[in-house]
Amino acid sequence: MPGSDHGFRRWVVTNQGVGALLTVILGAFLIHLLLTEWVHRDLRDGFKLGFFPVTGVIVMMLCTIALMFDSRRRQITDDLRDIEWKSWLYCFAALIGWYFYFELSQLIGFLLVTPVFLFPLMYVLGVRPWTTAAASGAIVTVIVYGLFRMLGIAMTQGILPF
Amino acid sequence: MFNPDAFVEALTLVFTFKTMMWLAIGVTVGVGVGAMPGLTAATGVALMLPLTFVMDTPSALGLLIGVYKGAVYGGSISAISFATPGTPEAAATVYDGYKLMRAGKGRKALLMALYASVTADFLSDVITILVAPMLAIVALSFGPSERFWLMLLAVTLLGALSGNHLAKGMLSAALGLFIGTIGTDPVGAVSRNTFGLWWLQDGIHLIPLVIGVFAMGRMIEEVAKLMRESGTTRMVGAAVSGLLSKTTEGLSLREYMSTWKEMLIGLGIGSFVGMLPGLGSTVGAFLSYSVAKQVSPEKKIGTGVIEGVAAAEAGNNATVGPTLVPLLAFGIPGSSTAALIGGALMLQGVTPGPRMFELFPEVIYSLFIILLVGNVFNLGIGRFFAFIYARLGELPRPLLIPLIMLMAVIGSYGFQQNPYDVVIMLAFGLIGFGMRIFGIPEAPMVITFLITPMAEGSIRRALLINQGDWLGALFHSPLAIGLFVSVIVLTFFAIKLQIGERISEMGAVKAEEAKEGKEAKEADTTED
Numbered sequence: 001m002p003g004s005d006h007g008f009r010r011w012v013v014t015n016q017g018v019g020a021l022l023t024v025i026l027g028a029f030l031i032h033l034l035l036t037e038w039v040h041r042d043l044r045d046g047f048k049l050g051f052f053p054v055t056g057v058i059v060m061m062l063c064t065i066a067l068m069f070d071s072r073r074r075q076i077t078d079d080l081r082d083i084e085w086k087s088w089l090y091c092f093a094a095l096i097g098w099y100f101y102f103e104l105s106q107l108i109g110f111l112l113v114t115p116v117f118l119f120p121l122m123y124v125l126g127v128r129p130w131t132t133a134a135a136s137g138a139i140v141t142v143i144v145y146g147l148f149r150m151l152g153i154a155m156t157q158g159i160l161p162f
Numbered sequence: 163m164f165n166p167d168a169f170v171e172a173l174t175l176v177f178t179f180k181t182m183m184w185l186a187i188g189v190t191v192g193v194g195v196g197a198m199p200g201l202t203a204a205t206g207v208a209l210m211l212p213l214t215f216v217m218d219t220p221s222a223l224g225l226l227i228g229v230y231k232g233a234v235y236g237g238s239i240s241a242i243s244f245a246t247p248g249t250p251e252a253a254a255t256v257y258d259g260y261k262l263m264r265a266g267k268g269r270k271a272l273l274m275a276l277y278a279s280v281t282a283d284f285l286s287d288v289i290t291i292l293v294a295p296m297l298a299i300v301a302l303s304f305g306p307s308e309r310f311w312l313m314l315l316a317v318t319l320l321g322a323l324s325g326n327h328l329a330k331g332m333l334s335a336a337l338g339l340f341i342g343t344i345g346t347d348p349v350g351a352v353s354r355n356t357f358g359l360w361w362l363q364d365g366i367h368l369i370p371l372v373i374g375v376f377a378m379g380r381m382i383e384e385v386a387k388l389m390r391e392s393g394t395t396r397m398v399g400a401a402v403s404g405l406l407s408k409t410t411e412g413l414s415l416r417e418y419m420s421t422w423k424e425m426l427i428g429l430g431i432g433s434f435v436g437m438l439p440g441l442g443s444t445v446g447a448f449l450s451y452s453v454a455k456q457v458s459p460e461k462k463i464g465t466g467v468i469e470g471v472a473a474a475e476a477g478n479n480a481t482v483g484p485t486l487v488p489l490l491a492f493g494i495p496g497s498s499t500a501a502l503i504g505g506a507l508m509l510q511g512v513t514p515g516p517r518m519f520e521l522f523p524e525v526i527y528s529l530f531i532i533l534l535v536g537n538v539f540n541l542g543i544g545r546f547f548a549f550i551y552a553r554l555g556e557l558p559r560p561l562l563i564p565l566i567m568l569m570a571v572i573g574s575y576g577f578q579q580n581p582y583d584v585v586i587m588l589a590f591g592l593i594g595f596g597m598r599i600f601g602i603p604e605a606p607m608v609i610t611f612l613i614t615p616m617a618e619g620s621i622r623r624a625l626l627i628n629q630g631d632w633l634g635a636l637f638h639s640p641l642a643i644g645l646f647v648s649v650i651v652l653t654f655f656a657i658k659l660q661i662g663e664r665i666s667e668m669g670a671v672k673a674e675e676a677k678e679g680k681e682a683k684e685a686d687t688t689e690d
Binding site: 015018019038041043044045046047049050052053055056057059060062063064066067070072077079080082083084086087090091092094095098099101102106110114118121122125126127136137140144148151152153154155156 | 212213215216217327328329330332333335336337339340341342343344347349350352353354355378381382383385386388389390558559560561563564565567568569571572575576577579581584585588591592595598599600601614618622625626630
């Protein structure tokens with residue numbers, strides 16, 4: 001493994017680096033799985049309850065080990081080469097943001113929370129001027145609400161009577 | 163096996179205003195999804211899946227098949243207009259399509275793409291209708307051991323042929339296997355693999371999983387790209403306005419007929435590729451394009467001729483119907499979109515597989531009729547709105563991304579009003595994003611996830627029949643042994659020959675050529 005920090009950063013995004021990381025995670029998970037009681041439980045037909053889950057993890061591990069040693073171990077995917085750490089940050093921020101949006105829409109209601117959430121999101125993504133972002137947020141909310149209501153699909157109601 | 167009563171019932175179910183309306187909506191949405199770069203047929207179908215929960219079966223099938231057909235064709239619109247394939251399967255269309263566009267024959271290229279798509283799609287649907295019932299009869303004679311090996315063969319094919327790296331394809335399949343075991347075991351209904359979370363006892367449902375992987379995961383990737391590219395000026399073709407003009411050169415019947423050989427190549431290759439699990443329409447398009455180029459060197463495919471567009475588009479659309487063959491005949495989806503259509507059928511209480519022909523013949527006939535009628539809608543909607551759809555490529559992504567993310571959140575909640583489904587969807591959004599940037603194909607995961615309970619059920623039934631004897635259960639018949647040998651041989655050749663890698667490399671060469679074409683376009687725009 002390359003010694004310098006730069007070399008390590010480059011190695012960690014290669015198939016070998018990602019494979020090694022995943023192998024460690026999967027190895028720890030496999031040990032955890034084998035230490036749980038239900039995995040070894042015998043079912044009435046004589047089958048082990050954990051046979052398929054453990055098989056899944058073992059096959060995953062074999063694949064990640066293959067990634068570390070096969071002929072393409074030094075390859076880096078285009079996306080992984082281009083990606084910056086900030087992208088992971090955006091990814092987590094987006095997921096956490098949508099989670100909080102959903103919690104709030106359950107508490108307060110879809111119609112109230114959605115435009116308030118979409119406006120800053122659209123603005124951050126580049127919709128200008130802010131009035132367009134706000135109006136777009138409101139229009140998207142009404143369209144989605146109308147579509148799902150028309151089909152009779154339940155939506156988060158919150159404090160609203162509808 | 164033909165059941166005339168069920169056929170008449172299917173006709174009355176399909177030819178209703180409601181079903182036709184959903185089919186038309188499906189095609190309209192699908193062509194739009196396909197025309198917008200970054201959205202794929204699987205994304206469109208995944209987003210529409212929760213809506214089908216409240217529909218009857220023909221309407222649900224109409225919507226999803228409409229989206230599928232429309233999206234596979236729609237990808238060609240932005241491929242021709244902007245040299246940016248709307249969907250991966252349209253990448254092969256860029257080379258000739260965009261050259262025609264630059265030569266002022268964009269309208270001709272768009273019409274050729276449409277007619278080739280619809281012709282090949284229609285004929286491949288006929289092949290599907292003929293082949294699926296015959297294979298289903300064969301599949302009905304399979305016992306649990308044979309079914310188990312058949313599923314393993316399908317998973318091996320998926321792992322070997324999806325993506326460009328065998329280890330990554332198999333990793334994806336193994337992940338699907340693991341996720342498919344979360345919840346309860348399919349025979350005794352004993353809770354397992356729930357990480358101590360009570361809400362996982364029902365297992366992970368297909369809808370939050372596919373919405374997470376195909377919609378949320380892709381949109382997160384788009385967000386990351388957008389944030390990285392902020393400040394850059396988007397160059398969208400002003401030349402598109404020329405397409406709207408009726409004075410631009412169209413496509414004559416003679417020209418259409420002159421491409422029969424390329425369409426036939428596309429039909430043959432696309433239909434075959436579509437039936438094989440793991441390959442899909444992108445491979446169909448590239449293979450068809452390459453074969454047509456070699457078969458007819460005098461036509462100079464690659465220099466901006468309609469034959470190139472016809473071969474690529476016939477090749478990708480000819481996979482649409484046949485991709486349902488493994489699902490209908492064996493209960494094994496051959497592609498992500500087939501898995502989603504299978505999921506929609508399950509939501510309607512219909513388990514896809516050979517027994518479907520006996521138990522739900524009216525659903526099978528409805529599906530076949532919708533496959534055929536969908537082409538008429540595709541032709542009509544594509545013919546009259548393609549030039550307007552070309553504008554969709556200009557739709558600002560900052561508006562589109564939040565809309566799709568919102569639909570993903572609301573769709574995964576709405577289908578059974580379970581807040582935990584949203585959590586699962588978001589988690590799979592992260593997994594999908596990670597898989598995409600590391601080049602792990604999603605299809606093997608989704609398909610293996612779906613067939614894991616069936617595979618486990620089959621092997622355990624085989625064990626019960628053989629009183630716990632593993633050898634007897636696994637190698638119950640010569641067919642089971644034959645299937646086992648096929649798995650071993652396929653795995654050996656997949657490792658030795660790196661089949662998936664070779665197919666992807668062929669696609670990469672074409673994509674590189676397409677990229678060169680696009681760069682030339684950008685240079686032109688800058689000069690202007």
